Amino acid sequence: MIDVNDAGLAKRAELVIPGGTYGHMDVRSFSSTLPQYMASGEGCRITDVDGNTYLDFMCGWGPVVLGHRNRVVQRAVADQLALGDCLNGGSSVMVELAELLVDTVAHADWAMLAKNGTDATTACVTIARAATGRRKVLIANGAYHGAVPWCTPVAAGVVPEDRAYLDYFEYNALASVRAAAERAGDDLAAIIVCPFRHDVHRDQELADPVFAQGLRELCDRTGAVLILDDVRCGFRLDLAGSWEPLGVRPDLSAWSKAIANGYALAAITGTDALRSAAESIYTTGSFWFSAVSMAAAMATIRELRDTDALSRMRDCGQRLRDGLAAQARSHGLDVVQSGPVQMPLLRFAGDDDFELTRRWCDEAGARGVYLHPYHNWFLSSAHTAADIDEALDRIDGAFAAVARR
C-alpha cells in the first residue's frame, strides 16, 4: 500500500502558499490520502514526491491526451526550443497552427491563441458582445466556464456587477433556455454551453441532440452567438468539435487543456461572421505568441488526427467502464457510471454526499490508481488494454475494502 507524506513539502507549502495550495488541484478538496505534490510522469503513469507511482486517470486534469512526455510532442518542443520561444511577434508555427485549427475544426474560419481556458471563454463572451452590440449571456446552472470574477464558482471577492448580464438555464432543458432568451429579449448576445454536462458533484450527462440543435436554432432565430466551451472536452472526443457528431456547429469555440498535450495554450475559433468582431476587441498576454506550446499543439493535433489515438482511447475507456461495472456487481455494490467513456466518472448509488465514493477513490489511490470522486476522469492514448487491466486489478481491492464496510 502506498504511503504519502508529500516528502515534507505540504508543510513547507503551508508557510509560503495560501492554504498550502489552491485551485482545482488542491487535493484536500477531494481526498484525504492522495499526494499533493508530484515528481514526474511517463505515459499513463505519474510518480509522487515520495516515489509512489500511480496509474493516472486525471492526466493533469485533462491536458495530457497523448500521455505524459509523449515522444512526438517532446521532439517538437525540443526542436522549437532550439530556435526560440518568446520573441517579438509570432513565429511561423503560429500561422501553421491557425491553419491546422481551421482545417481540423468544422466551424472554424479563423483562430486566436491564448494561455488559459478562461482566456478563451472570456474572449468568446467579449467577441459576442462586440459582434451583437448586446449584453445578455445565458449560462447553464452549475456549469464551469473558468475562474475569474464573471465565472468563478466561488463568490469571494466577486461583485454582483461582474455578472450583471448573465442569466441561467438548465442543461438539456430547452424550455428553460427559451424562457431565459425570452427574458433577455433583444439584448441576447450569446449562449455559452459545454459539450456535455460535466459539472462537479453530480452524474455527467450527455447532451440531448434535440437540446443542442434547439440552441443552434434559437441563436439563428435571435441573432445571438452560440459559444461552445470545448475547453475540457476538446481534442479528446472529436477533433472537428465535440458537437460535430450531433450535427451542431457553434459560432465560437473555446479550447485549451488537451490542445498541446500539457503545454500552456488556449484557442478561440470562430466563423467568418465573427471575424471583424474578433478583430475589434483587445485581448493579449505576455506569452500568447510564444512558439513552443504552439509547436506542441501542432504535434499533438497531428498525432491525434493521423493515428488511431482517439479510437484507442475510446476502446480503453469502454474496457475500464465494463470492468468497473463487472467488479461492482461481483462485490454486490451498486454504482452509477456516467459521461463519455474517455472522460468517465463513477459514484456509488445513493452516495449523495460522495462519502463512499471518496473512500473508494482513496482506497484506489492507496493501491496506485489516481481517480477522483466527483470530477470526471480523463483517459489518454497512452493507456493500453494492459494498463486498464492492471488498474482494474488494483481497483478490485478498493471495491473489496468498500464492500467490507
Place this chain on the structure above:
Amino acid sequence: MIDVNDAGLAKRAELVIPGGTYGHMDVRSFSSTLPQYMASGEGCRITDVDGNTYLDFMCGWGPVVLGHRNRVVQRAVADQLALGDCLNGGSSVMVELAELLVDTVAHADWAMLAKNGTDATTACVTIARAATGRRKVLIANGAYHGAVPWCTPVAAGVVPEDRAYLDYFEYNALASVRAAAERAGDDLAAIIVCPFRHDVHRDQELADPVFAQGLRELCDRTGAVLILDDVRCGFRLDLAGSWEPLGVRPDLSAWSKAIANGYALAAITGTDALRSAAESIYTTGSFWFSAVSMAAAMATIRELRDTDALSRMRDCGQRLRDGLAAQARSHGLDVVQSGPVQMPLLRFAGDDDFELTRRWCDEAGARGVYLHPYHNWFLSSAHTAADIDEALDRIDGAFAAVARR
C-alpha cells in the same frame, strides 16, 4: 538594408487569424516596416522569418531578461522536461519557487502562481475585495493593467458594469488620489498602481517618492489594499520589488513577464494580513501548476540574484542613453529620453503624433535594430557594451535619415 516580406506568412495569416494577428505584438500598430513573424532568438539578437537579424531592444516585450535561450535557464527547463510538466498537482519546484519569492521580494509572506500578468492583476483586485468586503478600486488614468474587460484599453465587447467600481486618479498627483479616495469613502478596497508611469504614447515618468509614500499612508489610514502592478518592471529594476528603493512596500504585487525569462508564468505575492483572503478566492487554470516554467523562474531569479546581471543591464542602458543623446546632438536633433535606463524610451521633441519617432524606429529596424516608437523598450543582461556600441553605430544612420528630412 533589411528587406522584410514575412516570408509570405502575413498573407497566410490574414486568412486564418483575425486581422492577421492581434494584441500588443501586432506590428502594424507601431511600424510599417518591422517584421510580424520571427524565426529565432539568441542572446540579445532575434532573427525574422526572412533571415534578417536584429539587435533586440524589446526582449519579447519584457520577458526575456537574461537574453533569448539563456543557457542556465535552458538547462533548468531541459532537466524539468525530463521529469514532467503538467501533472496532477504542483511539483517540488512550486514550493521552492514560492519560498524563493518570499525570500526575494521584500513584502512577500506568500506567493501564488498563474500564467498571465492579467491573471495576477485580476487576482490581486479579487483578493483585495475579499479581504476588505469593499468594492472601489482606484487606477491611474491611462495605466495598463491587463487585457480583459475590467482593464483592457479597448472598449469593444466591454459593458460599463465590468468597471462599475473603478475610479481614476492622475499618476504622481497625490491630491487626485486623495480626492478619489474621498469619493470612494468607506467602500475603498484597493489602489492599484505601476512602479513608474509606463503608459504608451507619452514620456515615461518615474514615481515621485512622495507620491508612493502617500499612497502607502493613504492605504494604511483607510484600510485599503495597496497593489503594485510589477508585471512590466518586476525582476528588471530591483528583485525585492520595484518600489523597494523608494522605501514603499505594497500589500499585494502582481508579477509576470521577466519572472521566468520568457516562459509562461505569473505570480501574486502578498502579506500575511491578506493570506486568508487569498485562500478564500477561487482562481486557477489548467497549466498553473506546471513545473517547467517554475523551474525556469527558479533559474532566472537565482541568476539575477547571484550575478551582476541587473547592474550590467543598468550600465548598458546608461551607455545606450548617453550614446543616443550624443548622436541626436551631433545630428542637431532634439530628443526626449525617459524611463529607467533598463526600460528606456526615446521620442523627438515636439513629435506629438510620434510620426517622426516612428520613422526613426523604422529606419533603425531597416538597419537591424528593433525599437518601438511609443512603448518602452527593454534591456536584457545579454546586452554587452559591444552590443550597445554596435546598435548605436546602426542607429546613427537612422538619425541621419531623419535629419535629412
